[in-house]
Amino acid sequence: MRARLLVVGLLLFVAACSDGSTSKGGAGTTPPECTADGVDATDIPYATRPGTPAGLTSLDVYAPTRAAAKCRAPIVVWVHGGGWRTGDKSNNVGDKIPLFNEAGYMFVSVNYRLTDPAAPDPVVYPAHNEDVAAALAWLVEHADEYGGDPRRIAVLGHSAGAAIVAAVVTDERYLQAEQLDLDAVACA
Template identity: 55%
Template sequence: MRRYSRQKLISPSIADCHASCGSSSALPGPAALDRRRRRSHEGRFTSAEGSRWVAPAAPVRPEGRDPAGARRHDSLGAVSRLALAVVLALAATVPACSGSDGDRVSSKSSTSSRIAPSRCPDGGFVRRDLRYAKREGVPAGANSLDVYPTLRSCKAPVVVWVHGGGWRSGDKANGAIPKAVLFTQAGYVFVSVNYRLYDADDTRPAVYPAANEDVAAALAWVHDHIGDYGGDPDRIALLGHSAGAQIAASVGLDPRYLRAHDLGLDTLACIGPLDTEGFAVQEVASNPVYADVFGTDPEVWVEASPVTYATPGTKAGDVLLVERGRPVRVGQTQRFADVLRAAGVPVTAVAAPMYTHAQVNTKIGQADDTVITPALMAFLADCLDA
């Protein structure tokens, strides 16, 4: 992995990233598309969507680059609606990634620990609700993830996404389709993760560090089993937005979480905590969103702050940050970046003053986004494809 420090990143438009994934004859009509976009009460797609994920057969990168939260927003642009239609289309056949003898390989999780399969698994099907941990009293869905394979490679880099929602709401399905299109087109396996959410009415509310522990467990599962889905366990990026950004930064910098699974920080090639005020919890602890989850103990606030672990000698991977919002938010992000750089961690900072907090998430994968998506894809190419 190439490691170098960059202050700002200015990248080209990604309009060319949205090449057609198939012929127009494979697209469902508007009525069928509306049915497939209907959601269940849990925030997941209904069975009308079907189980097939039609992954793009070839990667498309910005400007010819070589290959190597909140609730779901329904106001997608025209390009995203086309992309959604493409990925939900029920194609007659999907080419499988197979071994040299052409045999299909089972997609069941490997029973051998951290050993990639010798042949490629089936491609083109989303695997939903894979349970990465079993905790007493925790619903299966809270500790589950979805895997979107790519047909580009049998050992593709992996992008793991952690949704936002203030630790109280959100789901791995929210906004996942545009991201899955973007990342699988680029030749990455995409994984979207659920974690325990805070509910004041629960007898045992999921307070800090429950979400961090869950995401670390999900990463351990990915490291052990993603080879069964065409992914490379040695090339994993962890991204998140809002609360998911704070979680991603915590797991990517505080070694305790991955160490609990006999893994080190170098398990992650890079991390992208996209837009959060939680890099220094003690600075926002009076906010009820944080107070409920992180409590009232100042020592816990420091312990829960990713900036605490940005120390010289850290094995943390490269970091991508987004600077936007009120001056206090921008200032905290810039101070976090300075501490990381002082610790020897390469940092890419993307200035996005024109975007709202929600848009930092919803713009990812949109054809009209010339800020977040190009910078993100260039960052991933640097840390995953080198």
């Protein structure tokens, strides 16, 4: 029951970001001029951090079929959970990718540096938040290349990912460090 409520809540949130595109075929259908093959691109580096494996600062892009150059898709960014210590952008996204793509949204899943308390120089707060802000900055700059609309970005997360998202989209310091402001993630 809880999972269903979460999915319904996410869909309502994402629907608020919808562009409302319609064609002569009726509401909610994709205009023929917006039809193009979707793009799947994985392990795209969004930042380079000294001493950090490239995979921890990478993202995956899953663009819907409708994301043609002149009809860019709104973007849903997903940040995984894992207690800031574990997790990966590929975990538990198998149901999310088709859910959002079939609704016309680009789905982007983001990795961030993980904390290993046993490491000699462990990653600590606010590095996780800084990574996600850097991923959003990269996405704003490169969304067009994948058929996404950088003016319509919704950011979601689970567990630690949700905490990171909450910090990044409400504390302007993180996005400002990447030359963005809070409006970069507004659904307008």
